[in-house]
Amino acid sequence: xxxxxxxxxxxxxxxxxxxxxxxxxxxxxxxxxxxxxxxxxxxxxxxxxxxxxxxxxxxxxxxxxxxxxxxxxxxxxxxxxxxxxxxxxxxxxxxxxxxxxxxxxxxxxxxxxxxxxxxxxxxxxxxxxxxxxxxxxxxxxxxxxxxxxxxxxxxxxxxxxxxxxxxxxxxxxxxxxxxxxxxxxxxxxxxxxxxxxxxxxxxxxxxxxxxxxxxxxxxxxxxxxxxxxxxxxxxxxxxxxxxxxxxxxxxxxxxxxxxxxxxxxxxxxxxxxxxxxxxxxxxxxxxxxxxxxxxxxxxxxxxxxxxxxxxxxxxxxxxxxxxxxxxxxxxxxxxxxxxxx
Amino acid sequence: xxxxxxxxxxxxxxxxxxxxxxxxxxxxxxxxxxxxxxxxxxxxxxxxxxxxxxxxxxxxxxxxxxxxxxxxxxxxxxxxxxxxxxxxxxxxxxxxxxxxxxxxxxxxxxxxxxxxxxxxxxxxxxxxxxxxxxxxxxxxxxxxxxxxxxxxxxxxxxxxxxxxxxxxxxxxxxxxxxxxxxxxxxxxxxxxxxxxxxxxxxxxxxxxxxxxxxxxxxxxxxxxxxxxxxxxxxxxxxxxxxxxxxxxxxxxxxxxxxxxxxxxxxxxxxxxxxxxxxxxxxxxxxxxxxxxx
Amino acid sequence: xxxxxxxxxxxxxxxxxxxxxxxxxxxxxxxxxxxxxxxxxxxxxxxxxxxxxxxxxxxxxxxxxxxxxxxxxxxxxxxxxxxxxxxxxxxxxxxxxxxxxxxxxxxxxxxxxxxxxxxxxxxxxxxxxxxxxxxxxxxxxxxxxxxxxxxxxxxxxxxxxxxxxxxxxxxxxxxxxxxxxxxxxxxxxxxxxxxxxxxxxxxxxxxxxxxxxxxxxxxxxxxxxxxxxxxxxxxxxxxxxxxxxxxxxxxxxxxxxxxxxx
Numbered sequence: 001x002x003x004x005x006x007x008x009x010x011x012x013x014x015x016x017x018x019x020x021x022x023x024x025x026x027x028x029x030x031x032x033x034x035x036x037x038x039x040x041x042x043x044x045x046x047x048x049x050x051x052x053x054x055x056x057x058x059x060x061x062x063x064x065x066x067x068x069x070x071x072x073x074x075x076x077x078x079x080x081x082x083x084x085x086x087x088x089x090x091x092x093x094x095x096x097x098x099x100x101x102x103x104x105x106x107x108x109x110x111x112x113x114x115x116x117x118x119x120x121x122x123x124x125x126x127x128x129x130x131x132x133x134x135x136x137x138x139x140x141x142x143x144x145x146x147x148x149x150x151x152x153x154x155x156x157x158x159x160x161x162x163x164x165x166x167x168x169x170x171x172x173x174x175x176x177x178x179x180x181x182x183x184x185x186x187x188x189x190x191x192x193x194x195x196x197x198x199x200x201x202x203x204x205x206x207x208x209x210x211x212x213x214x215x216x217x218x219x220x221x222x223x224x225x226x227x228x229x230x231x232x233x234x235x236x237x238x239x240x241x242x243x244x245x246x247x248x249x250x251x252x253x254x255x256x257x258x259x260x261x262x263x264x265x266x267x268x269x270x271x272x273x274x275x276x277x278x279x280x281x282x283x284x285x286x287x288x289x290x291x292x293x294x295x296x297x298x299x300x301x302x303x304x305x306x307x308x309x310x311x312x313x314x315x316x317x318x319x320x321x322x323x324x325x326x327x328x329x330x331x332x333x334x335x336x337x338x339x340x341x
Numbered sequence: 342x343x344x345x346x347x348x349x350x351x352x353x354x355x356x357x358x359x360x361x362x363x364x365x366x367x368x369x370x371x372x373x374x375x376x377x378x379x380x381x382x383x384x385x386x387x388x389x390x391x392x393x394x395x396x397x398x399x400x401x402x403x404x405x406x407x408x409x410x411x412x413x414x415x416x417x418x419x420x421x422x423x424x425x426x427x428x429x430x431x432x433x434x435x436x437x438x439x440x441x442x443x444x445x446x447x448x449x450x451x452x453x454x455x456x457x458x459x460x461x462x463x464x465x466x467x468x469x470x471x472x473x474x475x476x477x478x479x480x481x482x483x484x485x486x487x488x489x490x491x492x493x494x495x496x497x498x499x500x501x502x503x504x505x506x507x508x509x510x511x512x513x514x515x516x517x518x519x520x521x522x523x524x525x526x527x528x529x530x531x532x533x534x535x536x537x538x539x540x541x542x543x544x545x546x547x548x549x550x551x552x553x554x555x556x557x558x559x560x561x562x563x564x565x566x567x568x569x570x571x572x573x574x575x576x577x578x579x580x581x582x583x584x585x586x587x588x589x590x591x592x593x594x595x596x597x598x599x600x601x602x603x604x605x606x607x608x609x610x611x612x613x614x615x616x617x618x619x620x621x622x623x624x625x626x627x628x629x630x631x632x633x634x
Numbered sequence: 635x636x637x638x639x640x641x642x643x644x645x646x647x648x649x650x651x652x653x654x655x656x657x658x659x660x661x662x663x664x665x666x667x668x669x670x671x672x673x674x675x676x677x678x679x680x681x682x683x684x685x686x687x688x689x690x691x692x693x694x695x696x697x698x699x700x701x702x703x704x705x706x707x708x709x710x711x712x713x714x715x716x717x718x719x720x721x722x723x724x725x726x727x728x729x730x731x732x733x734x735x736x737x738x739x740x741x742x743x744x745x746x747x748x749x750x751x752x753x754x755x756x757x758x759x760x761x762x763x764x765x766x767x768x769x770x771x772x773x774x775x776x777x778x779x780x781x782x783x784x785x786x787x788x789x790x791x792x793x794x795x796x797x798x799x800x801x802x803x804x805x806x807x808x809x810x811x812x813x814x815x816x817x818x819x820x821x822x823x824x825x826x827x828x829x830x831x832x833x834x835x836x837x838x839x840x841x842x843x844x845x846x847x848x849x850x851x852x853x854x855x856x857x858x859x860x861x862x863x864x865x866x867x868x869x870x871x872x873x874x875x876x877x878x879x880x881x882x883x884x885x886x887x888x889x890x891x892x893x894x895x896x
Binding site: 054055056075076077081082083085086087089090091092093102103106107152153156162 | 791793794796797798799800801802803804805807811812815816
């Protein structure tokens, strides 16, 4: 059994700020070249984890290993990482060119090499060097600044690229574009990406693996499919996408189960297919989302279910379900996943 | 090739860089600010020596001397003058701060014209007062010329002169904090008061004034404290008659040659300052009505 | 606020401004008065300024003030900036308390500071001179520099320095290439403030100076006590000029700084 090489390892790492525990004994590994995301709501500890990796925080307990060696006391400039900040942190007194060249100048690389590498980095992020090289950050739009921040980090060929919610300030269209570009860069360059975000859709889109965090701990670590289709806790089930939480049939106690809306089939009252878990109820609301309809169903026992039905088009035809319609909600028993807590 | 290995080794140890940055300045302040004051504290409880210095021993006689009516008068006069100066400064300074806070085009110029005297040599400004107030000075000469008086008015070396000099010196100290407080006032609050039926004076009394109180208190203490410790103004404008605590202290270290007594007097002054400071700190906790963000 | 400011308030304000500035202006005006003894205006002259240049004691005092001013400014600016950096960027125990304690030199009455330093120098046996004056000036200027530089550091984006470090710059490199370019106006402003305080200082200097180390303010004091003549006005005018220019520059730097935070 050969394990994939881990470029980053966290072993029971804890970081406290006074009475507050920001990161509580977390452990995980990041494989070479993978796109690894830390996902969670504000305050869950994901940014602190990234900062522990970058070297801006030191662990109070546990070990941070980078490329196989213990890095707890290593300063940020001693680590093979480069970081892209949420606020971009472009140096306002330097031009775009000098910003991107910063790390190379720090390493005292020859001028010709710097010029060449800066040019290539700007190409990578699709910023025209001729137009932008001499501009200052103040003269750039948000999207352009973001690209400069990226180029500045990538130009150093870091082993690990750290990104702290870099797309938060961009509008939706631009954000989607950049998500695809980042994913492409990750594949093209083979650089390991460690990405922090609170946007679960973003994490699902780009990541090879996701660590969902809450309350200073990792709730679940897995591929997007594992996280979405096999959530282990109620928190993960509810944080990623929408979900229905079903209590155990036995008197409302016991472990709850998670059921994704798209797994719920809506059938006329007597037409439930065999082999499925089926409950009668009636429609209380229909929500129009464009590509889907969310049908809210009240079951006989009082539970409310959300079912996602693909929208076949409401114009020029009768809607499939109307408020008040009686129906049966059915699903494969396996799709109601048992949760740990 | 690693550059600056020593710095990098230090940087890995928590607190090492901070210590390095704090050490020189802190050392200087400890040695040349704190230690001298501690030595002075020691001196104030030691008996007076032959040449005005100290000899070995412990005594409270210097502090006890302050209960002598002669010295109590000095302390009383000091508080009275400092207090009067503060009140006058507030009365004169608040309107100015208000006007500056409301002005738009001239705000910067007006502020600069307040900041300038704030930093200008106290000595020169006090001399300017002398130039105006002397018997042969500008005011008397003009009044004589205009025939309004027949003999020069004695303005210098009176309590009035000292008070005028103090206000002249410390007035800017009130204007700036009050201005800062007023500038932070959320205009929406006044609009709300207006929409609830408050007329200008009522809105001022019930909204603006209370909310500018922190700045007002800060400014008052910024006037009161240095006024207490005033030395130059009563010296040049008050002559030998209007002794304040500062002059008393100076005397002990020059003509009267009684260092321990001077040290004790300094501590009485410090005590008054610290009490005023504590009052100030208490009021700084509350600052309601500031603009969010 | 749409309503105009009431007239009486403007009136009071105008009077207060006159009160604050007319005495000094009068002082300056009469430094050009031909008459020596009376306050009658007899004509414009630069005689008194010319006499300044001939007076050895004034030139010596100016030289002393400049030496003390420049040395104390450099030392207090460096020490103060270092402290500000530690307060703004590093975590350490008692940081709040330390910051509060830094205000003590500012609020302590000058006479107490001057006296206590005299006591120190006498107890240790250090002769009073330009060195002791410089030491004293640094002691009371450090806190002012810290206040000015700290304000700017706190207003600056912290992640700039972290970005620099994540790109390979160590603490010194990050300071030199990123922090310093951002804060230099505040450092200079702090320095100018320290210079003004030193150049104008009288009370503290009075107690820690010795024979032969007379600064300009000390000389003016002696001249004022001795006799009132236009020469004193001339010296005072020059002191006012130095201060005004310095404060004006500090103000300019403040405005430049604000324009830069993009």
